Each structure stands twice: as structure tokens, then as C-alpha cells.
Amino acid sequence: MPAAPSDPLDCRTSRPRSWWGWGYADAHPDDAACAALGALLPGTLSRPLPVPRVADLAVPPPGAAPPAALAHLVTAAPEARAAHAMGKAYRDVMRALRGRPGRIPDLVARPTCEREVADLLDWAGGHGVAVIPFGGGSSVVGGVEYRGDAHRAVLSLDLTSMDRVLEVDTAGRAARIQAGALGPVLEEQLRPHGLTLRHFPQSFEFSTLGGWLATRAGGHYATVRTHIDDFVQALNVVTPTGVSTSWRLPASGAGPSPDRLFLGSEGALGVITEAWMRLQERPRFKASASVAFADFRQALDAVRAVAQSDLAPANCRLLDSGEALFSGASQDGSAVLVLGFESATAPVGDRLASAVELARSHGARRGTPTAEHGARAEGGDEADGAVSAWRSAFLRMPYLRDGLARMGAVVETFETAATWETVPALIDAVRTEVGAAATKATGHPATVNCRLTHVYPDGAAPYFTVAVAGRPGDEVQVWAEIKAAANEVLHRHRATITHHHAVGRDHRPGYDLQRPEPFARALRAAKNALDPRNILNPGVLID
């Protein structure tokens, strides 16, 4: 086996990533910043928990060794294995901080082509080795760790060495892209063609195309084409029983969609190795604005009106007063609606003006559309202060969560979707009941904030952040109690257990109740047909 790189998640860049927390190691809040964060929540620790070190972990010897022909793809170095042991859920971060991470995989493999993926699956199947497909490792639902002991060993299958844009169809605006490409890596390769995937989840820098596809990730667009699903033209999936290659088609009505079976399959049915993706021209016109509401119910009505119009904003995020305050979008207790429009072909100022007018007619107190402006650079061209404050905070939030975790706080973010008639009562119930559960578990006051991340003519996707000081040493249990309360409220309102974070292992209880039982049988049968030895990501979706 080759020597392990010092940071195994980061073999292509010079900026090391954190093995235990979000994103770049050098972007984490320092001890003083953690303490300042902790001061926002009554009852947190007086000083931050230390940054955990791999050297302090008990990393057992690997339970299996790859054959010689595959050995050059595989490492058993502790740093690599620790960095692939878990995703980036609060639960994962806290387990690392408390020195009790999930089961550390025995081996980490970095295949460079589809053939090597198939060879690794063949070997694993023949040796009782579980295989956990791993992209950027940003799962917040326990999607990339092994739980249980039914397998002889665990192999983390890191796809990030397969990160090339292999073909571009300029006329048809599509590209064949390897699944292991992180967001910036694929966008960089598309830029010379004047094209972009425009899939910008919060995890954009630290997640891969394959991960987005396997988890049905939600992306840039707040309306219409909200999920990565809508941009898939064809998929290549390596299953233990053969490679599934669908045709490049703009649309088809030939039986149930093959791609839709693999979208959201979370690595349980096969390893997505590449996809033909539908692209956009880079936007030439952008305009954004924010409007404020004193009353959250009125804001919900305004958002529904915008979602039911033909306006199709690219961004349409409603922040409740807590979210607006935390992100700097508003200081006065208002809810804030962030609106953004973009187009490659035509000015969008009129659409923005219409949306703002619609919001005003539903009670928005202020709201000034910015002058239309050419799109100069991604993310840095927002003329509206609240919009830009929100965007910066959005990308910073996971780091702040880790800072709060170091102060012993419990921070859970969860998201869902429900019909418009359900949304108001659902949000109220989450605020009340999940807040109460957090306080009951800790004795401390809890904060529950809400935003709508995606909106539809028939409903919306609320996203919640719950924060409370934990019980020292017992934070993961507190998290579990909060999570159980959240799942219960979602289920009672028939709101989906996840709109775009995926099911993983953490959402299994809710998912199992939500999924129609005949579909569960069909999915189990499909799994048995494609992965008869049950080596692929055991425990996600189905048993």
C-alpha cells in the first residue's frame, strides 16, 4: 500500500480539510470565537472542547487486506480511515469531539475508473466486506458510516479521484461528468464552455456530483427544478451484478424511469460512477431583493403567491425572524423574503419587480428591488445588503455549528416539505414541541429557527435549526431526544422525513413509516436482485 496522504480527503488541493468537522480545517472558529458563540446560548461550557486528534483514536488494525492487483488503490492509514468514518452531522461532530466516533472503516479505496470500482465490488462481495460509497463526506444523516457487525470488514469507497468532465455537448447543453467531482471541480471544467450545472447546495465545496445524485440533493433553484434529479440526462451505475447505463434522452415514457430508481438510492443499489447532466448557459442577467414582513403568516401567503405565479425566481427563501437576525438580514424582528432572478437570455428586472409587488400586496412592509445588474461573478454580485448578508451566513453556518458543538451545545438542523395547508401548523408544532423537547432534555432554553428553502405551487420546504446547551458528556443523547421529537412532529403532519438531506441511517425510523409498504417490498426485491450479497451501504433505506 502507498503511504497515506496527510489529509486523505484532500489529495488534490493544498488546503487541508477537517477530519472531524465541516469543510476546511483553517476555516473553523478559533477558541475565542467558539467562546463568543457559546455565550449566545445559556448553559454552554465555559471553554471549548479541544479539537480532536486522530492520534488519540484507537484505530484497530484493518480486518481485511485487498488483493495485490487492487492494493495501489487502497490505504489503511489511520488519517484516511478516520476521515472516512462518518459524515458531518452534528451527531458525527460531537462523537468525534467526545472521542467516540462511529466504526472506523478498515480500508479506504480511491478507484480511478469504472473498471476499478467493479473490481473492488467483486473483491468485497467475495470477502464479506461492506462497501460505503463516499463522495465529499458531507452527509448529515449518517449516510456514509457503517453500523452493525454483519460484515467482516468495511471499505470506504472514495470516488473523488474520478472527477473529470469527460465530454461536453455544447449544442444540447449537457456534459458527461464523473461522479467524484466536487462542486468547484466540475464547475471549473465547465466554465471554458460557457456552461454551468448551477447546483449550489450549502455543501457545494465539499460534496460531489455522485453524492448529489445518490441523495437527490436540493440545489440552487428555489422553484421549479429544485432537485438534482431534474438535471439528469443519463446515469452510469456499477452494481455488484453489472453496470447499468441509461441512454442520453431529453425525456422518455418507456416504462418506469430507470434513472429514478437510482436517484436517491444512497449507495444501496449501486455506485454511480458518471452521469450525463443537463447544463445551463452562464447567467448574464441577475437581480435580487429582499422584503420584510412583520407577520410570518402573511409572509407565508406571499411566498405561496410567488410560488403559484409564473415568475419562477431562482431564489425564494423566507427567513423567520430568528434566521433573519442570526444571518444579519434583519435586526428588527421581521421575517425576510430573499428573492433572486437570473437568466442567460433576457433581463429579469421586470420579474423581480412583479414578485416584490406581489409580496407587497400580501403585506410586505418594505422591499426595494435592486437595479438590474450584469452577472459578474458567482455569489459576489448581490447588490442588496440583506441578500448578501444571508448568503455569507448561509455558507458560514456549518462552521458555526461546529464551534457551538465545541462549546457543548446541541445543534440539529432538519428539513422537510409539506403542502401549503399543512405548513403553518407544522412550523408552529416544530417550534413548540421540538423546542420543549430540547428544554426538557437539558433544562436550558432552546432556540428554534425556520426558513423556507424551496417553494412549490402546492407546498414548501421548511428548514429548521434547533440549538440548546447540552448535558455535558451526554450531548449525543440529547441530540437523539430532539431528533425523536422532530421526527414525531413531521410524521404526525405527514411532512416528508427529508426534502433534500436524504434518509441515511438517522432518518430510517421516519422513512420506514412514510414509505408505502408495497414500495418497500419492491425496493427490497430490487436490492436483492442488484446486490445479492448485501455489501452496498448496509443499513441505509432498507435492511
Next chain:
Amino acid sequence: MPAAPSDPLDCRTSRPRSWWGWGYADAHPDDAACAALGALLPGTLSRPLPVPRVADLAVPPPGAAPPAALAHLVTAAPEARAAHAMGKAYRDVMRALRGRPGRIPDLVARPTCEREVADLLDWAGGHGVAVIPFGGGSSVVGGVEYRGDAHRAVLSLDLTSMDRVLEVDTAGRAARIQAGALGPVLEEQLRPHGLTLRHFPQSFEFSTLGGWLATRAGGHYATVRTHIDDFVQALNVVTPTGVSTSWRLPASGAGPSPDRLFLGSEGALGVITEAWMRLQERPRFKASASVAFADFRQALDAVRAVAQSDLAPANCRLLDSGEALFSGASQDGSAVLVLGFESATAPVGDRLASAVELARSHGARRGTPTAEHGARAEGGDEADGAVSAWRSAFLRMPYLRDGLARMGAVVETFETAATWETVPALIDAVRTEVGAAATKATGHPATVNCRLTHVYPDGAAPYFTVAVAGRPGDEVQVWAEIKAAANEVLHRHRATITHHHAVGRDHRPGYDLQRPEPFARALRAAKNALDPRNILNPGVLID
């Protein structure tokens, strides 16, 4: 058993439907009109084949009898059975005309609720009876007939007694609708709510919601949300092993979509009994126009530009010169692009003007946007002559096909979708090769026309009509030779075997080659799990 109605497809209306051909019996061309049609194609018969009569068929006694508890739902009357023996493909019509229809089902059942559907499946499963779910019976791919002899008897399960809109969610613009509702029946119930499904396939009057869902039907919108799939909020499906009920959700990322497994399952996995469907407000603004092109390649480029813009026309149909001539949209050999815009919230004249301008910049020779006009009535409010000519011809076409069939002509319509880089060569190859196959099979000159029915940023859906005088008495064999040539051309270009007509039995050879083999295994496993006795629509999709 109760006395059979005189026309079993038509128990709720007073206007009898044809048992052997398209639509209403009284709308068929008379003998003189048939002869006039035949004169358009050299080599057709000198007088029309007689309209076939059920009384002339050899209808065998039924091979099974329902239990007493279900007998009131079931008929064995010859008229009912003959009308449910086949769909409305050319092959079906010609088999009826030649007195050799497909296997006539032993029984026809008309359940009135989900419980009765389940009871009928239970009985059928216990008695080796195949069950063919039947909506409007408009399948043009052999989707509603039985082939083979592996079952003791065949039950046609007619859902059209389940045709009610059960609930309407006005705020969230959705309705729970029973699957057996024909297009006009459901729209009539939605109208008082100011809402509409706006799914208007050519078969609108003679097909049901359940049929649309089971076959992934293409509908009204030529862009963006082209298939019925996009309007599904939740499904109820009765399988032989239990009822699958998905939650009403605007969107979800919880595993592979349960609904997407049943969409396009063509009755092989279960019987769709009802659905929550996303609705639209009735459009208040409409505008349409047509533009003409001397050069079809230029027209393709223009359509691509429109499809890749943000304009999202509701209608965007490109007719080649033959289609334009036949429909009366153009007399001078031009290709014609029909453009239509509509909105419930805002005027659409600017969007139409932009689309026409885009077409002109790609070589359109003329093109006058009509003045914007309020939407008064569906379908009757087109101000542009070519648009209105095209629409009338569109709805009349299947009747004309049957008239041509009575003159011994062979008429095959088939449709597909492919990427933009494939479309031009595909259309050329169909014209040349399928035309040649038709002539080779008959010795007569053949007509091959093409239109684009739906367009996408990454490709388009071409629809072909092939017409040729047949070999008298051997028309079905001629059809089979033409179909084989068409399937071969589609497969060679990796164009889907169907964009919205479904697979049925006629498209199985192409579908089996197109479908990824691992997906075929997964689908077969799902079928075994849901329909272990293989009673549901045997022969469609999978064996």
C-alpha cells in the same frame, strides 16, 4: 350478471363509442369520405372495408365466472368483451376490420371503489385469471390486450366507474381524483373550482387519468412539464399484495421516489385507483402565432433556440411540410412552427413576441404574433388561422386514420425523443429508411411526415406518421414490417422507443434493448414482489 349495456365503453354518456375504431362511432368518416381519403394514397382499395360488427365475431363462452359477491360488477356480454379486446393502434383497427381481433377477454369488470378492485385481484389471483387494467382503451401500443395462453381466463378491469373528483385543495391547487375519470369528466368537476389539470393529449376525450399515469402520458405542455408525471402529488395503487399509498408532498428526497416506480408501470405492478394531482388556475391570458420556414434544418435550430430560452411556451409544435399541408397550416411547402403561450397571472404577448423574434432570427420567413386575447374557451379561441387549422386537424387525425384503414391503407404513427445532436439525422433516417421499408413491403409510394410534439433544452420529441397502400388482406403484416424498420432506426440512433405512447406489447423488442439490464432485473424483482402470481397485464414491460 346484469344485462350488458348496448355500448359497454359508454355507460355514462348517450353518445356511443366505436368498439373497433377511434372515439365516437358517429364521428367516423362515412364511405364517401373514406373513398376520398383513399384517393390521397395510390394503390388503396376501390371501396372501403365494411364497418365490422360484434355479431360477426366468434365470441367464445367465458373461461371463468366471478363469485357471487362480485358478479354485479362483471359482465360477459359480447359487446362489452369485444370493446375491451384491444386498444386503438392501427394494428388493432385493422385486425377488427379483417375480423381477426386479438383475444377477446372472458369478462369485463367495472369496480366502483378500491375495495372492489382489491377483491377482484384476490379472486383473479386465486383462479389463474389475468387482469388487464383498462381506462379509456386508447392504447396505441397493444397495452390493453391479452396475448398468450398462460392464464385460464382474462378479465378486463374497466376503471371508468371510478371517475369522481373526491377532494379539492384550493389553496394548494390539488385534487384527489379517481383513476377512471376520462379527461372531460375530470375537467368538468374541476371547473367550478376555477382549476384545471390541463392535460390534453390527443386522446383527451377517450383516455383516463389512470391510463395517463400508467403510461406516462405526454400532455398539453410542449415544454418544461411535458408529462403527466410532473403533476403527480401522490398515488394510490392496489397491488395483489396490498395497497400502496404515498403521501401528499410537494417534493421529497426520501429515497427513490415511490410514485416514479408506478408511473409508467402500465398495469404490470398494480392498479392505480386514485391520485392527488397538481392543478393549474384556468389561464386568463393566451396568445399564439405560427411562423413558416423554407428550410427544415433552420426550423430545427429555431425550435432549439426557443427551447433553450426562458420563454417556456405552452405549445411549440414544429410541423414539417407534409404535416403542415395535411393539417391546412401551410399550402406552399413550408414547415410551420406553432407557438402558444398562456398564463393565469400575467399577459403573455411579450413572451410570444420574443419567441417569434427568435424564430425570425433563425430564418423564419413570416410570422405574425396575434394580438393578445383573453382566454374564453378551451381550444376555440385561437386567432391565428394556421394554429386553429392545426388544432382541428390534430383532433380529427385518428378518425382519418381509421378511414384510411377502411381503404386498406397502412398508417403507423410513432414517436420518440433524442438529443439535439441526434434529431436531424434521426428524422432523415426515418424518412428514408422507414419510407423505403413501406414501399418495399407494398410496392407503393409511402408518405412519411414528421412533427415535433415536445421540445427540451437538450433535445426534442419527433412524431412520425407513415402511410402507404397495404397488401389487401395482409395489412397487419405490412404494418409489422414498417414497425420493425422504425424500431431499428430508433435503436440505431439511441432514440427512445417511446416518448409518451408507452411500451405495451408492440414496443417490447425496442424497449428490451434500450432498458439497462440491471434495471430490468430490478423491475422483474419488483414485479415478483408485488404480483407474485403474475396476473397483472402479463406481457407488458417484463415477462
